[in-house]
Amino acid sequence: EAGVTQFPSHSVIEKGQxxxxxxxxxxxxxxxxxxxxxxxxxxxxxxHFVKESKQDESGMPNNRFLAERTGGTYSTLKxxxxxLEDSGVYFCASSxxxxxxxxxxxxxxxxxxxxxxx
Amino acid sequence: AQSVTQLGSHVSVxxxxxxxxxxxxxxxxPPYLFWYVQYPNQGLQxxxxxxxxxxxxxxxxxxxxxxxxxxxxxxxxxxxxxxSDAAEYFCAVSLNRDDKIIFGKGTRLHILP
Numbered sequence: 001e002a003g004v005t006q007f008p009s010h011s012v013i014e015k016g017q018x019x020x021x022x023x024x025x026x027x028x029x030x031x032x033x034x035x036x037x038x039x040x041x042x043x044x045x046x047x048h049f050v051k052e053s054k055q056d057e058s059g060m061p062n063n064r065f066l067a068e069r070t071g072g073t074y075s076t077l078k079x080x081x082x083x084l085e086d087s088g089v090y091f092c093a094s095s096x097x098x099x100x101x102x103x104x105x106x107x108x109x110x111x112x113x114x115x116x117x118x
Numbered sequence: 119a120q121s122v123t124q125l126g127s128h129v130s131v132x133x134x135x136x137x138x139x140x141x142x143x144x145x146x147x148p149p150y151l152f153w154y155v156q157y158p159n160q161g162l163q164x165x166x167x168x169x170x171x172x173x174x175x176x177x178x179x180x181x182x183x184x185x186x187x188x189x190x191x192x193x194x195x196x197x198x199x200x201x202s203d204a205a206e207y208f209c210a211v212s213l214n215r216d217d218k219i220i221f222g223k224g225t226r227l228h229i230l231p
Binding site for chain 1: 122150154159160161162163164167169208215216218219220221222223224
């Protein structure tokens with residue numbers, strides 16, 4: 001079974017440009033999460049989708065970030081316009097439906113997208 | 119509010135020696151606790167998790183961690199380090215089953231030959 005995939009693996013853009021990151025969760029996983037690690041800092045939560053709905057977007061840093069999950073499958077995270085402080089590694093994770101009955105639904109992480117804003 | 123503190127951003131141990139990575143957490147309710155590992159050029163991988171069952175949790179690759187409520191700690195140990203253990207390790211906490219994960223800053227483990 002394929003794991004969580006993210007595209008691209010690396011992106012280098014100039015300040016002011018737009019970048020779109022994509023995440024494909026494990027098939028059948030209704031929960032999808034975005035996290036970010038800025039250089040030298042801890043990994044921080046950005047937002048959580050349940051299917052196509054935003055369950056929690058408390059970690060989104062500002063309105064330059066837009067996340068979508070049309071159809072409840074893959075998700076995109078758009079940064080527009082990008083700023084220098086947006087550089088970092090963006091991780092996506094997915095987990096099973098909350099109705100699975102398990103004690104805890106493990107979040108499976110993708111390899112991340114390294115974003116560099118010059 | 120939940121938080122996680124990892125003591126030491128870099129830890130070096132000799133091959134064959136004990137590995138001890140320290141983690142303390144803060145949570146208003148009994149949490150779920152995790153250790154994740156990130157090998158070079160790879161994503162995050164779950165090493166082990168505590169979900170209110172046994173306080174001594176065994177994970178993959180010979181790692182284990184003990185939940186100590188009185189000390190609010192969840193230290194990660196491995197009796198004998200191997201060169202392949204060189205990686206960055208993250209302690210993390212979550213409140214609910216599908217809730218966001220709060221990570222510590224990470225500890226990079228170096229294995230000396």
